[in-house]
Amino acid sequence: MHSTWVIFRRELASYFITPLAYVFIVIFLATAGALTFFVGNFFDRGQADLQPFFNFHPWLYLVLIPALAMRLWAEERKSGTIELFLTLPVSIGAAVLGKFLAAWAFAAIALTLTFPFWITVNVLGHPDNGVILASYVGSLLMAGAFLSIGAALSALTKNQVIAFVITAAACFIFTVSGSQIVLGFLTPWAPTGLIDTVASFSFLTHFNAIVRGVIEVPDAVFFVSVIALFLYANAAIVELKKAD
Amino acid sequence: MTEMIEVRGLTRRFGVILAVDHISFSVVRGEVLGFLGPNGAGKSTTMKMITGFLAPTDGTAVVCGADIVGDPIAAKRRIGYLPEGAPAYPDMTPRSFLRFIAEIRGFAGDEAKRRIDLAVTRTALSSVMEQPIETLSKGFKRRVGLAQALLHDPDVLILDEPTDGLDPNQKHEARTLIKALAPEKAIVISTHLLDEVDAICSRAIIIAAGRILADATPIELAARSRLHNAVRIDLTDGHVEAETALRRLPGVVAVERVADAEGAALLVLPRGGQAIVGEVTDLVRTAGWAVRGMSVERGRLDEVFRAITA
Known part of the structure; x- marks a missing residue:
């Protein structure tokens, strides 16, 4: 527990030592704003809610979250610091968890900085703030799921660009697995059971369910399970690949 | 311990x-x-x-x-x-x-x-x-x-x-x-x-x-070095004569001429690593050679390393 906390603090600080944190936050806020106002027709809809804002989060995360996750392990392997790190008296579990939580906390900071959207919508009308809170929680859970996938895949390689690309691809498949892009490919031949299983892994379906209203327990459980599964995979991959 | x-x-x-x-x-x-x-x-x-x-x-x-x-x-x-x-x-x-x-x-x-x-x-x-x-x-x-x-x-x-x-x-x-x-x-x-x-x-x-x-x-x-206990003699002249005489000593297996950073010298190698400095000194003294310098080799680690790992 103590070592997870120490690793968490070092990792979180490391985002802010380099320009990465500032570039990420500025791009995230600017893109979120542009998508909400210009593509999502925030004003023309004439409704006091943040639907157009949250609707773009899966697509925004698809590009930005792999950039946060790619350095987590690939950089340690490239620079050789992984040998120093993993010969300190810490368990692999604490190392994996500390790194993941730091990246997730950073995503939470970026997400929190979107509060002017919330203020705007409250100035303009009377939104259902319960739904907005639920959507924020749902968005953070989805970011966590993307990050856990990215962290695990970044342990596979020393090359951050490769880590970025495979994470973005994996996240894309998870995001759209409920849509026609994936299901249309499966429908002609796959049994219904398989199609339903694949469709149930869709981040988009679970996220939209949360954004529509209150957090449904199964949707929250889904994201937490994805996080747990990929953190476990992360530890296994680190153990297997650390010395390559 | x-x-x-x-x-x-x-x-x-x-x-x-x-x-x-x-x-x-x-x-x-x-x-x-x-x-x-x-x-x-x-x-x-x-x-x-x-x-x-x-x-x-x-x-x-x-x-x-x-x-x-x-x-x-x-x-x-x-x-x-x-x-x-x-x-x-x-x-x-x-x-x-x-x-x-x-x-x-x-x-x-x-x-x-x-x-x-x-x-x-x-x-x-x-x-x-x-x-x-x-x-x-x-x-x-x-x-x-x-x-x-x-x-x-x-x-x-x-x-x-x-x-x-x-x-x-x-x-x-x-x-x-x-x-x-x-x-x-x-x-x-x-x-x-x-x-x-x-x-x-x-x-x-x-x-x-x-x-x-x-x-x-x-x-x-x-x-374990073949140089262990070897004696290095630096003579002003008369190398050929000295070489022949040194080679006849019972404890000596070979005499080599070396020329390195420390100058030209004779390297007297002992048989089986035994101490030969005594007999070499005696010979030098009786022959009356003009000696500029003389030293005993402890053996060289790099040479042992090469011999073991090559």
Whole structure:
């Protein structure tokens, strides 16, 4: 527990030592704003809610979250610091968890900085703030799921660009697995059971369910399970690949 | 004498390659063990297994009673490790890096500060504490790695090429530091600098192709050299005559002419490493040769190293 906390603090600080944190936050806020106002027709809809804002989060995360996750392990392997790190008296579990939580906390900071959207919508009308809170929680859970996938895949390689690309691809498949892009490919031949299983892994379906209203327990459980599964995979991959 | 490091049948396979092949040895407190071998001999792989970075294919290492396979965290607490190339987080400053190491090893507040200060003083880092590690010279980076390894005052130090990249003065300082630490600790260093073994190691293990080929003190190793007890004579003239006379001595197996940085001389090689300086001196005296200089060779580690590993 103590070592997870120490690793968490070092990792979180490391985002802010380099320009990465500032570039990420500025791009995230600017893109979120542009998508909400210009593509999502925030004003023309004439409704006091943040639907157009949250609707773009899966697509925004698809590009930005792999950039946060790619350095987590690939950089340690490239620079050789992984040998120093993993010969300190810490368990692999604490190392994996500390790194993941730091990246997730950073995503939470970026997400929190979107509060002017919330203020705007409250100035303009009377939104259902319960739904907005639920959507924020749902968005953070989805970011966590993307990050856990990215962290695990970044342990596979020393090359951050490769880590970025495979994470973005994996996240894309998870995001759209409920849509026609994936299901249309499966429908002609796959049994219904398989199609339903694949469709149930869709981040988009679970996220939209949360954004529509209150957090449904199964949707929250889904994201937490994805996080747990990929953190476990992360530890296994680190153990297997650390010395390559 | 208690065994601080006990390596038992340590083995590591990478696919079909057997990198380390059932190595066993132990190190007691006060010993500085030099790990010698050509590149790719398995030195670093062995160190990575003792420090718990690499899982052994077979065998284990016990550090201060803690098994690195069975209880890795307890073992890692007792080890200070400088990995090859002294990796450290490039964006951090030595101060923030050492604070991270102190915290993760469980030190806080004044205790952490005191330990960081001591490690910084010992490795002479104070002038670069606020600079990002990536901007430091190779020598300073190495010292950051050493400071990190010493921070928790461990009983066992494993140092993979600790003086690589240091200039002669820094090398001297690092060796002085290691020697000063030696009485309290069990230290293993890997190196391919043979003068380093002479300078600081109380014992040397030569490994090649994953096996231990020699395990002895540096003096014992040097004694295996064909030059051990050879006598070097520097004459003003009359080399031919002297050569013939020296070759007739019973203890002498051969006489060679050498010409090196120290000038031209005759090298009188003994039969089976026996001491021949007495009979050579007697001969020189009775023959009345004009001698400019004379010395006895102790044997050369580099020559033994080549003979064993080639």
